[in-house]
Amino acid sequence: AAAVSVTGLTKVYRGGKRALDGVSLDVPRGAFFGLLGPNGAGKSTLINILAGLVIKTAGTARIWDRDIDRTPRAAKAAIGVVPQELNLDPFFTPRELLDVQAGMYGVPRAERRTMEILDIVGLADKADSYARTLSGGMRRRLLVAKAMVHSPPVLVLDEPTAGVDLELRQHLWEAVRGMNAQGVTILLTTHYLEEAEQLCDRIAIINHGKLAALDTTAALLGRI
Numbered sequence: 013a014a015a016v017s018v019t020g021l022t023k024v025y026r027g028g029k030r031a032l033d034g035v036s037l038d039v040p041r042g043a044f045f046g047l048l049g050p051n052g053a054g055k056s057t058l059i060n061i062l063a064g065l066v067i068k069t070a071g072t073a074r075i076w077d078r079d080i081d082r083t084p085r086a087a088k089a090a091i092g093v094v095p096q097e098l099n100l101d102p103f104f105t106p107r108e109l110l111d112v113q114a115g116m117y118g119v120p121r122a123e124r125r126t127m128e129i130l131d132i133v134g135l136a137d138k139a140d141s142y143a144r145t146l147s148g149g150m151r152r153r154l155l156v157a158k159a160m161v162h163s164p165p166v167l168v169l170d171e172p173t174a175g176v177d178l179e180l181r182q183h184l185w186e187a188v189r190g191m192n193a194q195g196v197t198i199l200l201t202t203h204y205l206e207e208a209e210q211l212c213d214r215i216a217i218i219n220h221g222k223l224a225a226l227d228t229t230a231a232l233l234g235r236i
């Protein structure tokens with residue numbers, strides 16, 4: 013089975029904007045999958061439907077074989093979502109933040125992997141520093157760690173490098189690659205072709221709410 017599977021996914025916002033128009037795609041388990049498309053293509057809408065933040069108009073979506081309508085809690089437990097905004101309480105430390113998150117997801121204390129997760133994202137030495145002392149890049153990596161607290165098999169990132177200094181993106185990619193190397197399926201949106209090319213093994217291109225192409229990165233870029 014696929015990690016994420018959507019069929020005929022359609023979203024018409026109030027006011028009539030058709031942001032997604034019958035998109036069907038499968039994200040294979042273990043993939044590093046890129047959702048590529050220009051601004052306004054519908055990428056965030058698709059991600060937000062999976063995250064439970066936007067209600068779809070039509071179609072189906074399954075995460076790790078759990079239907080988001082029939083078993084929404086189980087579907088939600090199977091993904092971690094890294095939001096675009098860097099909203100973190102400045103007076104919480106990474107350790108505290110991950111503890112609160114683990115509590116919300118009901119992860120028993122004995123099963124919490126706080127330091128292991130902070131280590132993967134390169135923040136082990138910042139475990140007890142206030143978030144206010146962390147750089148923008150470190151905050152985003154902390155949000156990756158936060159999304160992984162309940163050990164979801166799928167990690168979703170919406171434009172993770174928006175606002176991150178070009179030169180400092182590398183740290184973030186190392187963190188996400190580290191998650192993928194641990195077996196986590198990655199689904200990220202981007203409007204940078206080079207970013208998708210460098211990171212992803214499979215790319216879906218969406219434009220005006222429709223799937224324009226879907227293939228391995230090598231096959232897709234060979235064709236362009």
Ligand code: ADP
Pocket residue numbers: 025026027029030031049050051052053054055056057058
């Ligand atoms: P992307 O992430 O690819 O930039 P979005 O999914 O954010 O695209 O947006 C797709 C289209 O839907 C755009 O035309 C956008 O303006 C519109 N849209 C997004 N959110 C809303 C909303 N809450 N209400 C109405 N239109 C929206």
Ligand code: ADP
Pocket residue numbers: 145146147148149150153176179180181182183184
């Ligand atoms: P990235 O955006 O890739 O995460 P950072 O901006 O976090 O990169 O910084 C790169 C390196 O500089 C970090 O690994 C860290 O060692 C150091 N650094 C940056 N900001 C701070 C800070 N506020 N406090 C301590 N060290 C920092």
